[in-house]
Every structure is written in C-alpha cells, then in structure tokens.
Amino acid sequence: MTTRDTILNLADHLIKDKGFNAFSFHDLSRTIGIKTASIHYHFPTKTDLVIAVIRQHIDRFAALKESLADKDPITKLRGFFSIYAQLKKENKVCLVGSLATDLHTVDERIQGELKTLAGQILDWVTDILQEGQEQGIFHFDVPVRTKAILIITNMMAIVQLSRLTGDDDFKLVKYTILEELQTTH
Template sequence: MSTRSEIIKIADELIREKGFNAFSFYDISKALGIKNASVHYHFPTKNDLGIAVVNEYLAKLEEMMADSADKEPTERINVYLSIYTSTKAEGRICLVGSLASDLQTVDPELKVYLKQLVDKILNWVTDILADGQARGVFAFSVVPRTKALMIITNMLASLQLTRLTDEQDFETIKQTIIKDITK
C-alpha cells in the first residue's frame, strides 16, 4: 500500500474519530512513523487531504453500488446498513456526519465533494427502496426519497447518539428500520 493511500486511510479514521478540526498532520505522521513534512509532500494542505478522503469514498461507493446492483432489494439494503454496523464496531461516526457537523469550517471546495457524496448515497438508498417497493418486498407510505432520508438520518445520528445512551441501541435502531420497511 502506497504512503499516499495509507495517509488517506488514517486521515479518514481520524476525521471520524476526532473531527476534521481536531486532527493534525502530526497525528498522521506519527501513525505512519514518518515526519510531518512528508505528509505535506503528498497533500500540500489539509483541504487537499480532506478532498482526497471524500473522493476515496465516492470511488468506494461506486464500486459497492455496482457490486450489489443485481442483488435483491433486501440484500441491497443490508449492504447499505452494514456500512454503519462496521463503523459502529470501530466506535467511530460516519464521514458524512463528521464533516456535516464541521460544515461551516471546511473549505467550500471540500463542501462540493461532500455534497456529491451525500447525493450519491441518497440516490442509492432511494433506488433500493423504490426497487423493493416495485417488487412488493418493501412497503412504506411516503415516496422512496423521503423514506431514504428517514433511514439515512436514523443511521447517521445513531452512530453519534448511541455512544451517549446504550451501545445496544444502535442494533435496535437498525432492526427497527428493517422491520419497518419489510412487507
């Protein structure tokens, strides 16, 4: 794995653990056993690094969507929900939730990429729900896009909130979502 890729991986973990404004280039260099200046060689500014992290998500998501495109709606929604299960296991929050909280402090350029990521996720979940509804395996009383918004907000905030309530609550929320849309 290239240093560049490793930096992106660690930056992602740090953003989701401490937030964009709370991690430093030194944190990354320390984790990789290199120096501060070496990180700047790969990413001149923090903004550059942030954009690289978001772009990595855009690419990964594209791949994930393609891989599951031919699957059943039930399995596709599980693929989506399982992303958060992994994140919960890490004890971290999701990238979108972290950056959305810091939105007023990030560079407008980064914001543009973040918007693209959110759009892609929303369209993906909307598509899964519409497909499930058309095939008669899902049922809900609002338009698919609205139901997608409800599910995404449940998942995003569950990572943030269940560190303060009961850790078991994450799984409760996830199961409630599945039960709720299953016909």
C-alpha cells in the same frame, strides 16, 4: 500499501473518530512514522487531503453499489447498513455527519465534494427503496425519496447518539428499520 494510501486511510479514520478540526498532521506523522513535512509531499494541504478522503468514499460507495447491482433490495439495504455497522464497531461516526457538523469551518471545495457524496448516498438508497417497493417487498406510505432520508438520518445519527445512550441501540435501530420496511401495514 503506498504511503499515500496509508495517509489517506489514517486521515479517514481520524476524521470519523475525532473530527476534522481535532486531527492534525502530527497525528498522521506520529502513527505512520514519517515527518509532517513528508505528508505535504503527498497532499499539499489539509484541504487536499480531506478532499481525497471524500473522493475515496465516493469511489468505494460506487463500488459497493456496483457489487450489489444484481442482488435483491434487502441484500442491497443490508449492504448499505453494513457501512454503519462497521463504523459502530469502531465507535466512529460517518464521514458525512462528521464533516457536516464542521461544515462552516472547511474550504468550499470540501463542502462541494461532500454534497456530491451525500447526493450519491441519497440517490442509491432511494433507488433501493423504489425497487423494493415495486417488487412488493418493502411497504411504506411516504414518497420514496422521503423514506430514504428518514432511513439515512436514522443511520447517520444513531452512530452518534449511541455513543451516549449505549452501543446496543445501533442494532436495535438497524433491525427495526429492516423489519418495519417489510411489514404490511
């Protein structure tokens, strides 16, 4: 792995573990074993680094969506949930939630990139739910975009809240959503 990618992945980890304002070039430097000045060669500013982190998420998200394109809606939704399951396993929160709470402290370029990522997530979950509803697999009474927001907010916040109420609450939420979607009311 290139040094650039090592920095990128570690920054990604740190933002989801500690938040934007708590992670420093020294954190990266110490762990990777290069000096902070060297990091600036790969990413001129902290803003540039965070933008690259978000873009990596956008790319990986698109790749996940693509890899599941011909699967059934349940498999797609499980694929979406696996992102958060991995976060929970590492006791991290999601990038969108982490940066959204810090939104008023970051560069406008970061805010713009984050809106792109959030829009992409919302669009994909909306598509999955739409497809499942049309196939008679998912059942819900509210507009599909609204249902997508409800599910995304459940995921976003349970990785945060379960840090306080108990780690098992993540699986509880995940399974409940999957069950509830497939139940005929």
